[in-house]
Amino acid sequence: MPLWNKIKNVFRRDQLNAELEEEIQSHLHEAAARGRDAKEAQRAFGNSTNMREASRDLKLAAWLDNLRSDLTFASRQLWKNKVASAAAVVSLALAIGACTSSFRLIDALLFRPLPVANADRLHVVTMSYTDAEGKQDYGDSFNYPLFRELRQTLKDEAALIALGYTNRQDITFGSDNEMERAHRQHVSGWTFAAFGLKPVLGRLFTENDDLRPGAHPVAVLAYDYWRRRFGLDSHVLGKTFRLGKNVYEIVGVGPEGFTGTETGTPADFFTPMMMNSEAINEAGWQWFRTWAAVKPGVSLELMRQKSEAIIRAHRAERVKQWPAGAPKDRIAHYLNTSVELQPASAGYSGAQKRYRKALSILVVLVGLVLLIACANLANLMTARASARARELALRVSIGAGRLRLIQLMLVESTLVAVCASVLGFAFALWSAPAVMSRINPPDNPMRLALPSDGRLFLFMMALVFLVTLTFGLFPALRASSVRPASALKGGEDPHSKRRLMHALIAAQVAFCFIVHFVAGLFLASFDRVSRQPLGFSPDRVLTLDAATVDKAPPEAFEQVVAQLRSVPGVEAAGLSSWPLMSGSGWNSDVYVNGGPPHPIAPYFLSVSPDWLATMKIPLLAGRDFRNEDAYPRVAIVNESFAKKYFEGQNPIGKSFEKDEGRNPTRRVRVEIIGYVKDARYSNMRETIPATAYFPFRSVDEKGAPVQKQPGAFVVRTASANPLALASMLRKAVPLARSEFRVSNIQTQQELVDQHTVRDRLLALLGAFFALVALVLAAVGLYGVLDYSVLQRRREIGIRMALGAQPLNLAWRVSAGIFGMLLLGSAVGLALGLLSERYIESLLFDVKVTDWRILAAPAITILVSAILAAILPIVRAIRIDPVAMVRAE
Amino acid sequence: MPRTDTLQGALALLALKILSRRGPLHGYAIMSAIQEISADALRVEEGSLYPALHRMEECGWIQAEWVAAEAGPRKRVYKLTAAGKKQLAAEEGRWLAVAGGIQRVLRMA
Structure with a gap:
């Protein structure tokens, strides 16, 4: 008999019995109609209960029937001890919810495969290096000339794909007044084909979209962005948007679920690698990751060795162009890099690296909390079982088997676990996104897909099973070993x-x-x-990221700063290439007293006059910049700089040399005109680096002013809530220079x-x-x-x-x-x-x-x-x- | 159904055969048909007929349906299914083989 019928019959037993009775009556009626003696016919049937049992040979049914009555009994038991049961359920729910919620986060960040055809074959090429403190770490940034070389050499082993870092960009769909932010990822033209992806609208890139630098202003939208920004409107095809100097045409929409490869930072749209035209032929520009879709049957180790050889050869070539006298160990570290192929089926991102360990420790904590909850329940069950010892003993003495008792106890445990997991699931539904939104800074939170799907369901089932076994089985085993004689007498060994x-x-x-x-x-x-200690004061300071279509002359910046300063409620204003602690940085070698490059390279930042005062970085000696000062002639340095390069002496009037821009053979001489206290540059944990501030205004070799892209204006306000001024400041910037836009306003405190x-x-x-x-x-x-x-x-x-x-x-x-x-x-x-x-x-x-x-x-x-x-x-x-x- | 001993098996076989020949019937009719055809040599007990029918029903060999009678209570009418036909063929073959074997032993021994 099919199992399903048996199970069904258990639950319609009453109906079956009624039908049987009716059939018997119908039989007797028939017999009477044919002239048989009614009594004799009745006798022929024998005992109708026997027949009922014989009618259905039902071992399974009996078991299921027991189960049903156990369930009823268990729920009655739980209901009877409402407070204790509720406490048990809630505490277990909390633990299960926390477990489930960590599972959702960890699964989404580290394990869930990318929605592509060949996720298990994807690897990212990484290179190990030794950092400033001598610790081993690895980097994953590549330059395009090296990528071309790798792709050519490894074309039989793997499809190599260049995939940029997903980052936030200012784009405009309509007029330049309506700038909005979206995440862009540069991708190789053949990416979508290599991932086996199909468009839901229009077309995806092909190799032909990625041939010549700057020649392919086309974009593919991610499905999720298409839904959020355009409400799935199919007229989006052919629409254009401006990003920097280029106007991109939208040619297609990618498949649902695919948001690039940077887990935690979904891309909104994709552009071809070739559109980063300035970088494409620069070996000094490291700006994307190299992915490898390894072909079946290829030895990973062999491929790794091959890549390592190419990368080392490339570096040997590069090192020849380094300035003379570079420290020997730096050269050795650079040349002896070892190459790894990291599996990347779940995507690859800095967020994974940063949070892998933190999340795994939280899992351990959550697991311990779960065990504590289980131990509580085990104790509760044991206590309850011993309170019920007489009842159990009675059950044994009227013939209940040991298994039957274990089942009775386990049913109760399972009931608790199932109730708790339902509550816990609700808790996880809320808590996983809540925790996720606290990862990363508030204006750019981590975004992970957290679907409630089969994976989550399986996890929860496994969890309930494990939990029930952990807290339920042992007490059940103990309780089932009850010896009726002694229990009924009331005295087992307590x-x-x-x-x-x-x-x-x-x-x-x-x-x-x-x-x-x-x-x-x-x-x-x-x-x-x-x-x-920060070394500067973030209180009441706003940072305004500015954007222009083209570069602007130095006066333009001065005008904007002056305009900002005139806004009521503004105490001070200045300009720097980027705000402190924003994550951006600029460092390169310096030469002191004509010697070789110092082993530690200092950090630089271009700032306007008054910037130091706005940030409240105290001047120790010398003077602040004036409008006529220009890079690279003068600099203001901090204490750490003086300590590292001038033995802690007052550096005013001293000078140092640094490489000039991209041309490593030319050096410029910089005179130190100011000396300030240390201020943090980009990190809370490390010691404050040697820092030199340069004037924002810069001049070329001939002394002519250089046009620049804007940086970040910083404004110290008088009001306790600086964001109250945000909209006024946003309007003030284009008032001074109409080509300037404010793309983002943040408080320095957020940074x-x-x-x-x-x-x-x-x-x-x-x-x-x-x-x-x-x-x-x-x-x-x-x-x-x-x-x-x-x-x-x-x-x-x-x-x-x-x-x-x-x-x-x-x-x-x-x-x-x-x-x-x-x-x-x-x-x-x-x-x-x-x-x-x-x-x-x-x-x-x-x-x-x-x-x-x-x-x-x-x-x-x-x-x-x-x-x-x-x-x-x-x-x-x-x-x-x-x-x-x-x-x- | 795993535990079919020979006699129960025989009853099932007879019931299936009758249903295959005479079409849908109720329990009493099956019982009287067996009695009639075997010329009263085989008497089926009500106490074993109905359990046998229900087992066959649960195995999917026969299907039951309530049919209103002209007079008296409605009747439960059984009908052979495709699976039942297969089962009948198999059972019949086995029975004939066993019966033939027994006959030979009785003759030769």
Whole structure:
């Protein structure tokens, strides 16, 4: 009989019985009609119940039927203990929700394959290097001439694809007054074909769209952008938009779900590599990643070796053009790079690199919270089972098998787990996007597709299964081994159950300790990193990114700054190539006293007069720039610069040389006219780099002013909320020079905060999990203590009757628990210390062995344990010995 | 249906055969048909006929349908299915083989 019919029959048993009865009646009627004796016919049927059973040989049905009654029984049980059940469900839901939500994030960021035909064959070529501190790291930026060479040489092994970094651009669809931001990714013309992608509208690029520099102003929209920006309007084909100097025509829309390869930063539109025309033939311009769709049967190691040989040869060629006297070890590091092929089926992005470890540590924390919740439930189930010992014993004595009892208990556990996972799923639906929006700075948050699909469903099923087994199976096994004779007499060894509970308490405390310890590290680390001295004041400072179609002459910038300064509510204004802490940077070698290049290259920033005052960077000696100063003649340097290159002496009047732009053979001489205090340039964690500020205005060899692209205007406002001035400032810029547009306004504080986003996230989530873990563990502790007092009330009563002191009793009741507390803390401490090496790289200036960080969780847990223990202990010493002894 | 012993198997075989010859019938009619054709040599017990019919129904060999009668309660009428026809052929072949074997043994021994 098909399984389905059997299952169906279980649920329509009443109907089947009625039908059987009707059929029998119809038979008897027929018999009577044919003249048979009614009584005889009736007798011939025999016992109709027997027939009913014989009618359906139903082992499965019996089992299913039992299951149904177990379910009813279990839900009745849960309903009876509403508070305890709700607490169990909610705590497990919290843990399951946190697990599910981390799974969604991690899966979306690190594991979900790109929606392309051959995701498992995709690799990204990376090159290892040694950074300034001597640590090994790897880079993935390539220049186009090298890419051409690689593509040609490896064409039999793999399809090589150049894919740019997805970044935000200012584009205009209508007039230049309506600038908007969208994410662009440069892609090789053959990318879509190599990925096996089909357009939903128009066409995708082909190799012919990527032939000559600057000659293919065409764009393909990502489906998601098409939906968001154009509402799936098919008239988008042929529309044009302006980006920089080029006007692009939209030729097609990509397939649904494909948003480029930069996981976490979806691309809105794609342009051919050749459209970055200035960079295409420059070997000094590293601006995209090299992807390889490896052909089947090709040895990855062989391909790696081949690429390594090409890249090393390319570098050997490049190094010949380096200025004479470059440090030997720098040359050696450059030449001896080793090449890796990193699997990139889930896309490839800086966000993955930055958050891989942070997320995996959060998973460990979440897992520990889940285990704590499971331990709670296991204790709850054990307590409940022992309260039901007589009922279970009765079931055994009327013939219930052991399996039947296990089933009964497991059904209850599963019911709890399923309820909790439904709630947890709802929690994850909300929390995963909420956490995601806190990754990366607020104006450019991480964007990941977080679908609720089969992968998520499978994960949740597996989780429920595991959780049920973890907390349900052991108590079920124990409860099922009940011996009716002794249980019905009311006296099994009560300590055996407590031993299990105590072991679980120790485990809970250990897990709780680890969670607290790690959260404490994250909190301390965030506290220290956000207290790093900046060297400038971000208060009330706005940064205005400006954009123009063409380069502008120096007077234009002066006019805009003057206009901004005249806006009411503005205290000071200036201009720099980019704001401090924006992530952009410029550094190159300098030569002091005609010597070889200094091993450490300083950072540079072009700034206008008054910029230093606007940022409140104090001048130590010399003077600020004036309007007539120009790059590369003069510079203002910071303390760190003086320390590194001039032994800490006052550098005013001294000079240094630096390479002039792209031409490495020509050097320019720079005179130092100002000396300022250190200010952070682009990083919160490293020491403040040697920095030289140059005038924004620059001149060429002949002294003629150079036209420049605008940078960022900075404005210090008088009002506490600087953004209140934003719209007025936005209007003021084109008022001064009509060709200038403001493309983005941010507070300087936001730019600073973006460097501590990960620390803040870890601290926030760490604190949240620590709180949840503490509450769960305390509830667990309370439950176990309460149960053991309840169980030992006879003993306590007798002891009291014999004259035991309350303090002594309190000690007797809680000693075991506090022993477990110490044991758990010790284990947690040891595990916490072991974790140091793994989380070290995420911490800033925090030592794991710092006693304050070790003491905090110990104290918190101890205090909560005492709080949780007070109530049961008070209950124990309040037991009235007379009532207790009489009750027995 | 795994546990069919010979007699139950025989009853099923007879019922299937009758349904294949005489078309849709209710339980009483099947019972009387077996009795009639075997000239009262085979008597089917009600207590085993209906369980057998229900098992065959659950196996998908026959299908049941309620049909209103001219007088009295409605009747449950059974009909052979395609799977039932296959089963009948198989059962019939097996029965004939067994019966032939038994006959030979009785004759020769």
